[in-house]
Amino acid sequence: EDQVTQSPEALRLQEGESSSLNCSYTVSGLRGLFWYRQDPGKGPEFLFTLYSAGEEKEKERLKATLTKKESFLHITAPKPEDSATYLCAVTGSGGGADGLTFGKGTHLIIQP
C-alpha cells in the first residue's frame, strides 16, 4: 500500500525566511510525485509533478526536488500570500487504485 508522510505538520515563518517542507513516500514503482497547494475552503491547486530521482522543478519562489525516498518543497524568501496547506501525493505502478495517495499536508503560515 502506498504511503505518504509529510513534515512538519505546521510551519510558521517570517516573511523572507526560507525553509523546506518534506514528503517521505513508500510506493511500488513510482510513476509520479505531485505537489499541490490548498487554500482554506478550496480544492487543491496543482504545482508540480516529478517523475524520477534527481529531477527538480521551479515556479516563482518554489522549488521541488525528488530522491528515491523523499521530496522536498523549498520555499525561498516567502511572502504572506504563500500561506496555505501544501500537499504531497504519489501514484505508483503497483496494483490497486489508480488515484493519488496524499499526505496530510503541511500548514504553512508566513507572517509579515
Added chain:
Amino acid sequence: DTGVSQDPRHKITKRGQNVTFRCDPISEHNRLYWYRQTLGQGPEFLTYFQNEAQLEKSRLLSDRFSAERPKGSFSTLEIQRTEQGDSAMYLCASSRDRDAGYTFGSGTRLTVV
C-alpha cells in the same frame, strides 16, 4: 472559465436522506476522479472514470455510494441514507492522462446533521 465545476458548494442534510453532487470536468479531459477530504487530512481517493467507464473504486466507497458519468461528460456522486460520518468535502478532479497533474474543483462541503 474552463476549470472543474462542482455543484452545490455546500449541502446540509439530515441523517438518512439521500444527496447527489455534480461535477463538470474540463471538456478535453477524459479522466475524472472523486476524492473525499476531512478536516486536517489529505484527500482520499474514492473512484475514477475514463470516459464513461468507472474503472476503479476504493474500499472507502461503501454500497451507499454510487457514481455515474453518462456519455463521458459530467459526473454525479450519490450518497444514500447519509450518516454523520459522511460529513466531508467531496472533491472532483479531471486530467488528460494518468500521470498528468489533476485539476481539482472547489468541492462540495457536506454536513450531515
